[in-house]
Amino acid sequence: MRGLEAFPRSLALVERDGKVLSGCARSPYYPLVVRSGRGAVVIDADGNDYIDFSAGAASLNTGVCHPRVVEAITDQARSLLCYTIGYMYEEASVELGERLCAVTPGTFPKKVAYGLSGSDAVDGAVKFARAFTGRSEIIAFRTAYHGSSYGALSASAISLNMRRRLGPMVPGFHLFHYPICARCPFGRREDNCDLECLKDIEEAFGLYLPPEEVAAVLFEPIAGDAGLMVPPARYVRALADLCRREGILFVSDEVQQGFGRTGRWFAIEHFAVEPDIVVLGKAIASGMPLSALVMRSEIADALPDPGHIFTLAGGAVSCRAALATLDVIDEENLVETSERLGKVIQDRLKAMKEDLPLLGDCRGLGLTIGQEIVDGDGKPDRDACAKVCFRCWQGGLILTFLGDNVLRIQPPLVITDEEALRGLEILRLALEDYRAGSIGDEALRFARGWS
Ligand SMILES: Cc1ncc(COP(=O)(O)O)c(C=O)c1O
Structure with a gap:
């Protein structure tokens, strides 16, 4: 375990950062200053190494600096960084469009629109849906996080700090309960659930929300920042049926959750639903700024130019990085790795729980795993979570948490079994330290976390 004296450069940089960068864009867990890395190993400013269980917030599915992605970027950079496709044409954006249409669910004709972040892509989905349907209203979910631009934020409901003093939001968004069965807002259990959360939407359709005025349902196939909650398949299919019935x-x-994270190319495939619009970001280009909407062609054709245009979107370097990302995931069988290794990690966590009762519910699909930390009464224990993550950092593991008490386990898909097990061992030692009361309150000074 490394004491704070092992991080002099890191701590100095964190101090400089605080003087010059707004705190609005960071929810820190510990003073990790990333300098470099390769695959699932990260090196900090003081030369300390870490196993990565975070993958840059699920944006580095191919790991840090995958050589093929780096090569594709450098090759492209030598001839053209970016020449706006807002006015001109360029090959990498077309090639990537073709690949994205082929890899996303549904065999119907599709087209792509590019952006620079998940947030702007969510805004785009709302625009396309409104333009195509001629309807204005959007259904989204409580506890969802879709991004930080005003449209995406209007569809999100996870943190008061994201809303406080920032209103008014974009009109037309209606937030319903996400099917989080462990905390069913209707007091149901699996054996007596009659999809009350879906009926809630249907009831709204009869009372105040005319369904013929609803353009789209914006759905996270796993409630990510709510704590990596997996919805029941029958709910997702019933929601898709409801959408189809009502246009x-x-x-x-x-x-x-895209790009192999859940053990499928896209998480919605677990539910056998073919979405009209797929929103892509984060891992699409292994850390380069890019987002994409892949949608039915007729939807893509409904929005005339310049209805959704960004000067640098679909830039050549980002598109080449995305093409290399697709190749790496495909050729290194990372979707299969995700499914297999995800089960290994979940089984190991469940075995650890026998000795460590502070490990609560564990769930997830593939390499997107949420592990709850609970107190003696089985209640969420945020301080324990913060301290355990802090101790993991000291022990050489990058691990973060969501909400009050969910450890967020989303390593790069290139992580080896040996690295994953080493990471779990660091976690086990941190949990034992917490149980022994040997993690001081200094951890809480650093950890704000995502809430
Ligand atoms: C499900 C989901 N949608 C959208 C976003 C926003 O993406 P970005 O931060 O790239 O704007 C996020 C970011 O965490 C996300 O988890």
Whole structure:
């Protein structure tokens, strides 16, 4: 375990950072200053190394600096960085469009629109849905996070700090309960659930929300920042059926769960639903700024230019990085790795729980795993979570948490079994230290976390 004296450069940089960068864009867990890395190993400013269980918030599915991605970027950079495709044409954006249409669910004709972040892509999905349907209203979910631009934020409900003093939001968004069965807002259990959360939407359709005025349902196929909650398949299918009956577009926000993260190329495939619009970001270009909407052609054709245009979107370097990302995921069988290794990690966590009762519910699909930390009464224990993550950092593991008490385990898909097990061992030692009361309150000074 490394004491704070092992991080002099890191701590100095954190101090400089605080003087010059707004704190609005960071929810820190510990003073990790990333300098470099390779695959699932990260090196900090003091030369300390870490196993990575975060993958840059699920944006580095191919790991840090995958050589093929780096090569594609440098090759492209030598001839052209970016020449706006807002006015001109360029090959990498077309080639990537073709690949994205082929890899996303549904065999119907599709087209792509590019952006620079998951947030702007979510805004785009709303624009396309409104333009195509001629309807204005959007259904989204409580506890969802779709991004930080005003449109995406209007569809999100996870943090008061994201809303406080920032209103008014974009009109037309209606937020319903996400099917989080462990905390069913209707007091149901699996054996007596009658999809009350879906009926809630249907009831709204009869009372105050005319369904013929609803353009789209914006859905996270796993509630990511709510704590990596997996919805029941029958709910997702019933929601898609409801959309079809009412002429509402089904939008799958795959920004966090896409590109093999869940053991499928896209998380919505677990539910056998073919979305009308797929929203992509984060891992699409292994860390280069790029987002994409992949949608039915007729939806893409409904929005005339310049209805959704960004000067640098679909830039050549980002598109080449994305093409290399697709190749790496495909050729290194990372979707299969994600499914297999995800089970290994979940089984190991469940075995650890026998000795460590502070490990609560564990769930997830593939390499997107949420592990709850609970107190003696089984209640969420945020301080324990913060301290455990802090101790993991000291022990050489990058691990973060969501909400009050969910450890967020989303390593790069290139992580080896040996690295994953080493990471879990660091976590086990941190949990034992917490149980022994040997993690001081200094951890809480650093950890704000994502809430
Ligand atoms: C599901 C989901 N959608 C959208 C976004 C926003 O993406 P970005 O931060 O790239 O704007 C995020 C970011 O965490 C996300 O998890």
